[in-house]
Amino acid sequence: MEKLKQIGNPLSRLEGVQKVTGSAKYSGEYNVPNLLQGYIVNSTITKGKIIEIDEKAARSLKGVIEIFSHKKRPKLAWFDIMYSDMDAPQGVPLKPLYNDEIFYNGQPIALVVAETFEIARYAASLIVVKYEEETFKTDLITNLDLARPPKKGLLQLIMPTPEIKRGDFDKSYSNSNSQYQGQFIHQEQHHNPLELFATTTVYEGDGKITVYDKTQGTNNCQVYIGNVFGLHYKDVRVISTYVGGGFGSGLRPQYQVFMSVMASIALKRNVRVTMDRAQMFTFGYRPKSVQNTKFATDKDGKVVALYHQALCETSQYEDYSENIVNWGNILYPAENTKTDYQLVPLDNSSPLDMRAPGGSTAMHAIESTIDQLSYQNNIDPLEFRILNYSERDVSTDKPFSSKELMQCYLQGADKFGWNDRNPAPRSTKRGKRLVGTGMSSGIWEVMTIPTRASAEIDAEGKLTVKSAVTDIGTGTLTVMTQIASDSMGVDIEDVNFIYGDSSLPLSPIQGGSYTTGILGSAVKAACNKLQKTLFKIAKKMDNSPFLSSKFQDVEFQGAEIFLKNDNSKKIAFVDIVAFNGGKNIKEKKFNSLNNSKKKKYTSAAHSAAFVEVEVDEELGVITVTRALTAVAAGKIINPKTAASQIKGGMIWGISKVLFEETLTDHNFGRHLNTNLGEYHIPTHADVHQLDVIFVEEKDEIINELGIKGVGEIGLCSMSPAIANAIYHATGKRMNNLPIHFNELI
Numbered sequence: 229m230e231k232l233k234q235i236g237n238p239l240s241r242l243e244g245v246q247k248v249t250g251s252a253k254y255s256g257e258y259n260v261p262n263l264l265q266g267y268i269v270n271s272t273i274t275k276g277k278i279i280e281i282d283e284k285a286a287r288s289l290k291g292v293i294e295i296f297s298h299k300k301r302p303k304l305a306w307f308d309i310m311y312s313d314m315d316a317p318q319g320v321p322l323k324p325l326y327n328d329e330i331f332y333n334g335q336p337i338a339l340v341v342a343e344t345f346e347i348a349r350y351a352a353s354l355i356v357v358k359y360e361e362e363t364f365k366t367d368l369i370t371n372l373d374l375a376r377p378p379k380k381g382l383l384q385l386i387m388p389t390p391e392i393k394r395g396d397f398d399k400s401y402s403n404s405n406s407q408y409q410g411q412f413i414h415q416e417q418h419h420n421p422l423e424l425f426a427t428t429t430v431y432e433g434d435g436k437i438t439v440y441d442k443t444q445g446t447n448n449c450q451v452y453i454g455n456v457f458g459l460h461y462k463d464v465r466v467i468s469t470y471v472g473g474g475f476g477s478g479l480r481p482q483y484q485v486f487m488s489v490m491a492s493i494a495l496k497r498n499v500r501v502t503m504d505r506a507q508m509f510t511f512g513y514r515p516k517s518v519q520n521t522k523f524a525t526d527k528d529g530k531v532v533a534l535y536h537q538a539l540c541e542t543s544q545y546e547d548y549s550e551n552i553v554n555w556g557n558i559l560y561p562a563e564n565t566k567t568d569y570q571l572v573p574l575d576n577s578s579p580l581d582m583r584a585p586g587g588s589t590a591m592h593a594i595e596s597t598i599d600q601l602s603y604q605n606n607i608d609p610l611e612f613r614i615l616n617y618s619e620r621d622v623s624t625d626k627p628f629s630s631k632e633l634m635q636c637y638l639q640g641a642d643k644f645g646w647n648d649r650n651p652a653p654r655s656t657k658r659g660k661r662l663v664g665t666g667m668s669s670g671i672w673e674v675m676t677i678p679t680r681a682s683a684e685i686d687a688e689g690k691l692t693v694k695s696a697v698t699d700i701g702t703g704t705l706t707v708m709t710q711i712a713s714d715s716m717g718v719d720i721e722d723v724n725f726i727y728g729d730s731s732l733p734l735s736p737i738q739g740g741s742y743t744t745g746i747l748g749s750a751v752k753a754a755c756n757k758l759q760k761t762l763f764k765i766a767k768k769m770d771n772s773p774f775l776s777s778k779f780q781d782v783e784f785q786g787a788e789i790f791l792k793n794d795n796s797k798k799i800a801f802v803d804i805v806a807f808n809g810g811k812n813i814k815e816k817k818f819n820s821l822n823n824s825k826k827k828k829y830t831s832a833a834h835s836a837a838f839v840e841v842e843v844d845e846e847l848g849v850i851t852v853t854r855a856l857t858a859v860a861a862g863k864i865i866n867p868k869t870a871a872s873q874i875k876g877g878m879i880w881g882i883s884k885v886l887f888e889e890t891l892t893d894h895n896f897g898r899h900l901n902t903n904l905g906e907y908h909i910p911t912h913a914d915v916h917q918l919d920v921i922f923v924e925e926k927d928e929i930i931n932e933l934g935i936k937g938v939g940e941i942g943l944c945s946m947s948p949a950i951a952n953a954i955y956h957a958t959g960k961r962m963n964n965l966p967i968h969f970n971e972l973i
């Protein structure tokens with residue numbers, strides 16, 4: 229019988245119409261009755277103490293209900309216990325309104341609650357705060373002497389150690405045939421999803437609250453709120469159905485969650501707290517970084533020595549660290565390798581994972597250095613990477629569970645027309661503009677975390693699958709519906725995936741590109757278990773055709789169970805549920821972790837990006853005229869939503885190289901361009917032809933469905949490919965990002 233095939237079907241996203249017509253409700257749009265509105269006051273100094281908060285004028289405004297600050301806040305469980313959320317780095321998370329101490333400019337110091345948002349915001353502007361200011365340090369570049377290794381914590385135990393030492397780097401480097409030493413400085417970036425952070429807390433009474441929050445993890449927020457406010461987890465329900473972009477900013481509960489819940493409990497009212505765009509710059513960002521590389525080759529062009537150092541900013545209260553220097557050896561197995569990773573604690577807020585954290589930072593340095601060496605060796609950049617291709621992860625001495633990067637190179641180059649280029653830099657012109665092509669490899673790890681799903685069949689034979697997971701715009705709703713449809717043998721119109729609610733089966737935060745792999749496996753496992761249960765019941769039914777059959781003898785399709793060798797023998801799910809007294813039949817299952825087997829392998833998604841740029845040296849304008857990314861990420865469930873993920877990453881790559889940076893006035897320790905007018909990102913006019921191809925890749929180790937995930941891999945290879953294309957066009961190595969026009973002219 230023809231099998232249903234939803235896996236592999238380029239289905240349009242199921243919630244697309246709701247999103248583009250405005251009927252999708254975001255967390256700041258739940259208009260519950262008698263809703264109060266909060267507005268947060270942020271510190272205007274960078275370091276010091278609050279001496280006085282003059283609330284007189286604000287309190288005299290009609291409609292102001294309450295003003296909270298460290299001087300007036302409810303007693304909270306938070307301050308009695310050690311607590312970290314699921315994504316907290318080593319250190320002590322910021323405790324809003326804890327005391328008079330200021331750690332960074334923009335730190336939340338008070339909350340005004342009023343009848344309307346406008347009154348709350350106006351009242352907030354009337355509050356006068358007196359501070360005692362201290363001297364501060366916010367600039368990474370002028371404080372590199374403060375660099376030190378990250379403090380070791382629980383998280384660091386499971387992360388690869390950032391100090392690798394293989395062979396004798398110094399000796400090998402100085403004795404080698406060809407060397408390149410590069411320094412790469414990347415500016416800070418803030419996530420800036422379109423949807424602003426907002427929390428609507430509904431006070432249910434009896435110690436219960438329902439919280440509509442913009443978050444990447446409903447269970448993470450639920451546990452955070454439970455711990456901070458001393459509530460039973462079951463009395464805290466966090467709902468996050470639609471999320472207007474996360475990119476990492478919602479991995480941790482942000483301070484508006486705290487403010488909204490605190491005010492709601494204290495006032496026994498429904499309270500919403502929304503951030504404005506400028507406040508989106510007062511927490512979490514991709515840290516500014518300085519990377520130093522030294523790679524060298526032997527006379528055949530083989531990379532024999534590799535040094536990679538990264539120095540990144542963090543806050544004074546948490547050691548945010550990311551994996552930057554561990555990637556070099558996984559891609560390029562140099563016998564002599566040395567790495568170094570250090571943090572510079574500054575008077576800034578803590579950095580936070582941003583799409584491909586670490587990996588996208590690292591890849592620009594690694595792939596620019598590799599690219600430079602290819603030119604120095606007179607070898608085509610693609611040939612050079614193939615020459616240095618690694619079939620084994622030498623950094624851990626393990627095989628890859630699968631690695632089709634070679635196919636990404638070959639198929640990508642073919643489709644892009646890589647061989648049409650004149651290899652010499654500055655050799656190609658289109659009118660007055662220089663034209664260049666460049667390419668790069670990309671790599672991103674595959675992670676496995678426990679997650680759970682339930683699956684149930686109702687009296688109409690319809691399937692409902694549930695998980696607490698959020699869909700941050702990645703297409704989770706759509707791909708889980710597809711996986712459930714195939715796994716259970718129920719037509720896709722009859723599958724309902726319910727998600728974004730902490731009361732549903734446990735889910736980790738959506739991030740790290742792992743959601744489709746881990747949750748897809750849990751959904752499949754729950755459906756398989758449910759099939760077995762249905763079959764068991766079907767065997768007991770009167771005149772069951774399966775009386776002497778085993779589970780292996782049947783298949784499931786169109787909400788019916790068939791005998792494989794005689795499909796006239798069948799029982800419909802509706803009849804099984806009717807036999808069950810009309811009660812839904814339900815099963816739950818965790819994904820299988822299979823850790824002992826996985827530990828023997830390195831698992832990663834790979835990509836290869838090919839880019840063409842035009843450079844106008846008179847005006848200092850760079851245009852990415854076309855780009856193609858070839859991706860090996862295991863099984864692709866939905867080529868349409870997956871390609872959208874990759875294109876999003878490619879556009880971010882354009883952003884990283886040509887546009888995006890948070891500017892800070894270090895005299896004041898304050899960000900300058902805290903709005904979307906001055907925080908530059910690509911517009912439609914900056915984005916030209918983008919193509920994505922997925923190469924076949926079978927992986928039987930990572931999970932039952934062979935899924936690696938595509939959320940981050942599209943970004944990793946894109947920015948270095950652009951920088952390498954600019955080198956080919958101009959002969960100039962662009963090591964600092966973003967590139968400013970004056971560096972070209």
Ligand code: MOS
Pocket residue numbers: 444474475476477479581582583584585738739740741
């Ligand atoms: Mo992503 S930075 O794991 O949300």
